[in-house]
Amino acid sequence: MNRRVFMKSGALAMVTMGLSPSFLRRSVYGMELLRGASTHGNRRGKVLICLFQRGAADALNVVVPHGEAAYYRMRPSIAIPRPVSGAAQAAVDLDGFFGLHPSLQPMKELWDRGILAPVHAVGSPSNTRSHFDAQDYMESGTPDNKGTPDGWLNRYLATRGTCEECATGARQAGHQPSPNGAKPQPSPFEAVAMTPQTPRILEGPAPVIAMNGLDEFSIRTNGSEAQRIEALYRTGSADVVHAAGGEMFEAMKILRSANPQQYVPEHSAEYPRSPFGQHLRQIAQLIKADIGLEVAFADVGGWDTHVNQGGATGQLAARLDDFSKSIHALVTDLGDRMADVVIMTMSEFGRTARQNGNGGTDHGHATALFVIGGDVHGGKKVFGRWPGLEPEQLNEGRDLALTTDFRAVFSEVISKHLGAQKLDAVFPGFENDKARWLGLI
C-alpha cells in the first residue's frame, strides 16, 4: 500500500470518529502536504532563516568602517587594518569606506555575487545594556515591553494566513486548497528551531518544532513498538493529546521520506563541524526535502568579548570564521534554491566604540546585521545611514548610534520576501513607515 492510500484511510478513520472543530483545526493536513512533498516543490515556497548571534557581536569589527579615522583612534590594538595598509590580515574592502573582517572572506564572495546586503547602525531603540533584556526585545519584537507573551516570528506565522485573501495570495509553500474544499492545513515543519527548546522569537500560538538535530526526530525503539505507540495515538478519543500525537507521526513519516541519514550536501559545500555549522546543514536538508519549511531559526554564542577579543586574528576572528564558513556552506549547498531563501542575522546590541582596558569591548548600542538571498539587493552598498564615530556622534558618548530600528528591517524582509501583510500584529506599537524601509529586497 502506498502512503497516499494510507493517508486517505487514516483521514477517513479520523473523520468517522466525530471530530471537534479544534481537532480539525490541528490535524489532517496530510493529504495536501504529502502531495506537496511527493511532487517535490513545483510550488516551492519562500523560506526565511533567522540566525541569532547571542552575546552582542562587535559590529564595528564585523563590518569595519575603515574610512573613519576615529575608528582607529578608539581601537588602538584591536582595530582591523585598512585594506590598503598592506597588512597580511586587513579588512576586506566593500565600497571604499566599509570592509569586512578578514575572517568574513567567504561572505565577500556572496557580496560579489550580489546577494549579500550588510546593514549598519541598526538595532533596538531600547537603552538596555542587559543581554537578557535586549535579546528578549529583539525576539519579542517589542523593545522596552516585557509583557509580550510571544515572539515576532511566531506572530508572523500566526497572523499570516488568517484572512481569506492571504490564504490564496501570500501563502505558497504546500498550501494549495484541497480538492474537497477543506481548509488547507499547514505543514508541521513550517517553523523549525535548531535549539533544545522553542526560542523566544518563535514562542506563540503557531506550532513550532524545536530540536537539536534531525536524528532526534524519531521514536527511540524498534519498529513494532513504534507502531504500537502510533496506534495508541491514532485510536480512541479525538482530543488535543491524540491530535498532537497524530500530527507528530505524520511529521515523522514526512521527515523519514526525506531520509536525513543519507544526506550529502551539494555543490561541494563544506559545513564546519561546529554545532552552528551542523545546524545550518540540517536546515538545508529540511529546505531541500520540500516539506513546507517556511521559517527556520538557529543561534550561536560566544560574542560577548569583554576581554582580549583580538583584531584581525584572535577570539572574535575565530567566532567569525565559523560563522561565515557555516553561512557560506549553506548558501553554496542551497544553490539555485537561494532564489527563494533569505538568511537574516541578528545580535541583541553592538559594543562600545572604544576598546576597554582589557583589549575587549563592553556592551554598546547599535549593531550590524546581514541579509542574504536571491531577491536581496546585495553587493551594492552597506545599508542604513552611517552616523559617524566622532565623539559627538556617538550614543551617550560611547557607542555607535542607532539610525535604523531593527523592526524596520525585519518588517521589510517578512513583507517583501514572505508576503506578510499584518505588520501591525507582528510588531505592535511600531509605526511602520514603509517610506523609511531600506530597500533591501
Add this chain to the structure above:
Amino acid sequence: MRSSLSITLVALVVAGCSAAVPASTQTRSAPVAQAAFAVSEPRELLPDEQVQQVLNRLAFGARPGDAEKVRAMGVDRWIALQLTPDRIGDEAAEQLTGHYETLNARTTDLIETYRQVQQARRREQMQLRADGDTTASKQDARRDALAADPQLRDLARRAQRIVGDVQSAKLARAVVSERQLDEVMVDFWENHFSVYSGKGQTRLFLASYDRDVIRPYALGKFRDLLGAVAKSPAMLFFLDNWQSAADSTHPTLATARGAQRRFGLARRPAQQQRRARGLNENYARELMELHTLGVDGGYSQRDVIEVARALTGWTMNPREGAFVFRPEMHDAGTKVVLGHTLAAGRGIEDGEDVLDLVARHPSTARFITTKLVRHFVSDSASPALVSRCAGVFTKTDGDIRETMRCIVTSPEFFSRAAYRAKVKTPFEVVASALRAMNAQPDTTPRTAQLVARLGQPIFGRQTPDGWPDRGDAWMNTGSILNRINFGLAVAAGRVPGASLASWPAAASLRAVGREEQVDGVIKAILGGQSSPETRSILLSGENPLLDKLGSADSSSMAMDDSVPTDEMMAPPRARQAGAVVAKNGRPRANAVSVLNRPLRLEGLAQVVGLALGSPEFQRR
C-alpha cells in the same frame, strides 16, 4: 450520618493524625467552624475515581500503594490532611534535600563564591595578556586559573552546581515528599511568581527563593506571600526593582530629610549617580498585571508609574543578597495608586500600602482564584466556582488554604467534566512517571534536565508570565515525541533512580501472562484508567490499526537500529558526555542523549514503556 462522619474526620485531622492514628483520638472534640468539606454535595465521580482525581491533582500522581492509602483514609480526610502539611512528617524529603551542596548555603556565601571565581578568571586573563597571549578567551583564562588552584577549582565547581541543585531538589521533592499538596502549591506559586535563572545573578537567589520566600507561605495568606516575593532578591533582581530610583524630577526621601539635617549638599554626588538610573516600571507593571489584579484588573499606565514610584528604594544589598530599603533612592513625593493617596515624605510604608491595596483588591481575588481553578479543576475555569471561591478568598483576607479547600472539595472538582481533563506539564510528566515507578531520585541534575528537554526548564521561563497552564500549549508535534521517548527511557532504566527493579509491582507481574501484565500495568501506572483501544494495543503482539489498514511501509518510523549512533547526524556536542547545565538552566548534551539513544524493550518493560508513552499518561 454523613455529617457526623465528617465531624469525626475533622477531629482526626485537627488532632494531627495520619492513617495509623489510634482510635482513642476520635473522642477529642473538634473546633470546627470549618467543617467545610462538603461531603453532602453530590459528586459525579465514583469513589475510586475520586481517589485518582485527588492523587492526580493534589499530588504529582500516585506512588505504588498511594491509592490504597487514600481509599483507606477517605478522600476528604486525605484532602484535609494535605491542606495542613505541618501535620505530615516528611523525613524522606528533608533527608534528600540535606544532601545538596549549595541548596542550604547562605546566599551571601554563594555570591562570594561566584565573585571569587570571576575575579580569579579576570586576574588570569590579565596575566595571560601581559604574557603576550592575545588570543585567550574567557574560557581559556578560566581553565588556566582553575588548573593552577585546587581551592578555586572547588569553588568553581560549587558555583556551577547552583542552578542544577535547585532544579534537581525541586523535582526530587515533588517525587518523594509526603506533603504532596504543599509541593504542588510551591510549583504553582513559583510559576505564578516566575523568575528566570538565566538573567544575571538571579540564579544565586533561587535556593532562598524556594526555601524562604515561596515555601513558607504556599498555603498561607496571600498578602504575606506577595510581601515576601516583593522583598526577595530573586524578584528584585529579575524584574529590576532593585535599581529603580526616584526620577530626577522628584525629591528623594534622603534629600528631603537630608536638607533638613543640612547634610544634603555633602551627599549630592553619590545621589546623582544613583538617581541617574531613574524609575524602572518593570516590577510595578508585572506586580499588577501578573501577580495580583490581572491584565484587565482595572489599573492604568498612570497607576503603573505611581506604584513604581512607591516602590523606589526597595532594593537589596548586592553583596549579601538581602532586602534593604534605601531612603536616598525613594521618591518622596505624593502618589495616587488606584485612587488612594499616599502622602508625601513617607518611606517603606508606601510600598507596604501598595501591596495591601493590590492584595485586597477584588480583581486579585478573582484573578488568583481563576488561576487556581484552572490549575486544579480544568482549563475552562467554571465562573460559578471561581466566584464562590473568590468570595472565600476575600472573606478570609486572602487565605490560600481556605480558598483551596473551597476549590478542591467542590462538586466541580469531582465532576465528570474535570476528570482527567488536564494535560500534564513536562514537570508533571516526569514527576508522575518517577512516582509511578517508585523511583528514588538522585541529587544530580540529570533528571531535571529531562524536564527541560521536554520543554519546561525549571526556573527557565524567560518571560515573567510563567509557563502556560492550558493543555493546547503543551501539546504539539515536537513535545509529544519527547514525552514518548521519555516514557520509553524510563521503562528501559535509563532515567536515574527509576528502574523496574525498584518497582514493587514488577516482581509479581514478571511471572504472569501478557494479559495480567497489561492489566497490572494499567492499574499501577494509569490508575486503572485506559481506553479499550489502549488496552487492546498493549495486549496485542501486532498493531491492530496498522493491520487493519494493511500498511506495509509505515514500520520505518522508528529509529533504525542498524544505523550506528556515531554515523547519525548528531552534532558533535550532542555526543559529549557529562551532565552540565547551562547558565540559563537549559539542558546540555546529557539529557539529549538519554532520550536519543535507541533502545529495545521486551516483556514487562515493553508494556510499561508503552503505558508511560500512551495518551492516557499525558493527562492528569
